[in-house]
Amino acid sequence: MKRFFLFILALVLSGTLISCSKKQETLEEMQQPMSPEDLNRIKTGVQLAPDVNPAASSVAQATVVSTTEAKLEPLPPSGPFKPSAKEIQTALKNAGFYAGSVDGTLGPQSIKAVEAFQKASGLSVDGKVGPKTWAALRKYLSGVPAAKD
Numbered sequence: 001m002k003r004f005f006l007f008i009l010a011l012v013l014s015g016t017l018i019s020c021s022k023k024q025e026t027l028e029e030m031q032q033p034m035s036p037e038d039l040n041r042i043k044t045g046v047q048l049a050p051d052v053n054p055a056a057s058s059v060a061q062a063t064v065v066s067t068t069e070a071k072l073e074p075l076p077p078s079g080p081f082k083p084s085a086k087e088i089q090t091a092l093k094n095a096g097f098y099a100g101s102v103d104g105t106l107g108p109q110s111i112k113a114v115e116a117f118q119k120a121s122g123l124s125v126d127g128k129v130g131p132k133t134w135a136a137l138r139k140y141l142s143g144v145p146a147a148k149d
Contacts, residue, residue: 058102081134087141088129092117095140 034042083091085104092098097120098113106114111127117126121136129137 010041071106083134083138088114088134088137091137091140095137 009037054141085097085106086102087100087101088106089100089104089110093102095117097117098110100109100113114129114133115125115127117137118133121133123133123136
């Protein structure tokens with residue numbers, strides 16, 4: 001009876017070792033380096049038919065890659081453009097509403113200039129440079145002074 005259990009134990013161990021070696025072979029196959037054709041298929045998401053010669057289809061793949069890449073557009077900015085304090089002061093100065101120095105600090109003089117610009121432009125007067133105020137003000141950023149109405 002003891003021999004029978006030893007025989008069964010030997011069979012189980014040998015079966016385990018054989019199955020482990022088969023799993024190892026599969027793992028080694030999966031770790032093989034990828035060819036440029038494989039990388040192109042992954043990049044474009046296009047699978048070649050099994051009977052297609054990869055060398056002959058390089059033109060077709062290049063067309064698919066360029067078409068796919070041509071459809072990609074840059075992401076829009078994460079939010080609306082916010083002008084810097086220097087840009088605001090420069091535009092206000094060019095528009096004739098700000099006489100102070102362009103120092104990048106929006107102090108009381110800058111805020112009064114923004115309010116005067118908003119009033120002259122028919123915008124709601126709040127002293128803040130929001131999207132509507134900046135849309136009207138940014139055309140003065142180019143450096144061409146405009147006559148104050």
